[in-house]
Amino acid sequence: MLVLSRKKGEAILIGENIELKIISIEGDQIKLGIRAPSSVEVFRKELYESIQNENNEAANAPLELLPLLQQKKENKDDF
Known part of the structure; x- marks a missing residue:
């Protein structure tokens, strides 16, 4: 540094x-x-780390949740 x-x-x-x-x-x-x-993104470090953590958690969601999310989307589209 x-x-x-x-x-x-x-x-x-x-x-x-x-x-x-x-x-x-x-x-x-x-x-x-x-x-x-x-074109240059500027973030406070703690905010950037929080965004990265949330993205990692979303990417590692259990595969069993995908059908439930799809079903919820389909039900929402019916209205």
């Missing part, structure tokens, strides 16, 4: 098109500005 020190108003570039800028520092928190192309 690369560790850098930055002051308020200073920035770090990642590649040619991602900029991380220190917006403010208050106690033990910083406000970090991120400028990146819209």
Whole structure:
């Protein structure tokens, strides 16, 4: 892991098109500005990990549930 020190108003570039800028520092928190192309997804790490965990749980659902889900969908389509 690369560790850098930055002051308020200073920035770090990642590649040619991602900029991380220190917006403010208050106690033990910083406000970090991120400028990146819209094609780059930016997530808080804890949110990203939560999404990954939910996707893994859904992918590992027991196969016995699939007929029940299909039946529920068919019943819903009847209305």
